[in-house]
Amino acid sequence: MALPTSTKAVALTTGPAGRAIAQSMEASLVEALQEHLTMERNASAAYFAIAIWFAERELRGFSNYFKQESIQEQEHAAHFADYLIARGQTVVLQDVPSPRQEWISTDEIMAASFQMEADVTTSLHQLYAMAERASDMRTTVFLDPLVDNQVNSENELAHLLGRVRFAQNQPSAMLIIDGELSDGKHSPAKLA
Numbered sequence: 001m002a003l004p005t006s007t008k009a010v011a012l013t014t015g016p017a018g019r020a021i022a023q024s025m026e027a028s029l030v031e032a033l034q035e036h037l038t039m040e041r042n043a044s045a046a047y048f049a050i051a052i053w054f055a056e057r058e059l060r061g062f063s064n065y066f067k068q069e070s071i072q073e074q075e076h077a078a079h080f081a082d083y084l085i086a087r088g089q090t091v092v093l094q095d096v097p098s099p100r101q102e103w104i105s106t107d108e109i110m111a112a113s114f115q116m117e118a119d120v121t122t123s124l125h126q127l128y129a130m131a132e133r134a135s136d137m138r139t140t141v142f143l144d145p146l147v148d149n150q151v152n153s154e155n156e157l158a159h160l161l162g163r164v165r166f167a168q169n170q171p172s173a174m175l176i177i178d179g180e181l182s183d184g185k186h187s188p189a190k191l192a
Contacts, residue, residue: 015088023087026134029127030089033139036123037080038094043116044073049099050109059174061181062106065160069113076146083142105169110161117157121150159188 015021047070054063081091103109124147131139160177167173180186 015090017085017088017090019085019088021088023136023138025087025089025136025139026130029130029134029136029139030084032127032130033080033084033089034092034094036120036127037077037084037091038096039120039123040073040077040080041093041096042099043120044070044077045096046099046116047073047113049101050103050113053101053103053109059106059178061178061183065181065186066113079146083139087138106164106174107161107169110157110164114154114157114161117150117154121147121154124150155188156186160186 012020013022013024015024047066051063051066051070054060054066084091100112103112124143128140128143128147131137131143163177164174167177
């Protein structure tokens with residue numbers, strides 16, 4: 001049996017990239033998602049610069065840890081790009097400035113890294129609030145696991161910052177932490 005053919009065209013809504021979309025997005029939310037994508041790319045560049053700093057000082061555990069963080073941040077940026085594309089938007093890559101490459105101490109690096117993670121968390125919370133105000137449930141669902149992962153990242157960096165501060169820049173203590181990082185041991189203690 002043949003399906004009936006219709007001469008009537010179906011009107012579809014399309015996004016700026018010409019892709020069919022089920023729900024439009026507020027321009028301010030799209031812009032904020034683009035800015036967050038750039039924030040993730042900036043974090044990736046910053047972590048890669050930190051990985052280099054540690055490699056230059058023969059601390060391979062720290063270097064590898066921050067190299068992996070750099071890769072994760074790039075993956076987060078790609079996740080945002082995928083989401084924008086799925087929603088019919090055009091991804092606009094903004095310039096990523098050269099990251100800071102000179103540091104006084106490991107403590108300073110860890111504190112700056114923790115602050116960077118806290119800033120990313122704040123940005124995600126702002127995106128979530130914008131999506132809620134726009135009644136864009138697709139975006140809140142997209143952001144839910146990201147917010148959860150970000151809180152875990154903050155917790156991990158707060159833990160490492162505490163360990164570095166406890167070590168008080170003592171070479172033997174720093175080498176122990178570096179060895180733990182080489183072995184992939186960077187998670188805080190769990191009580192549950």
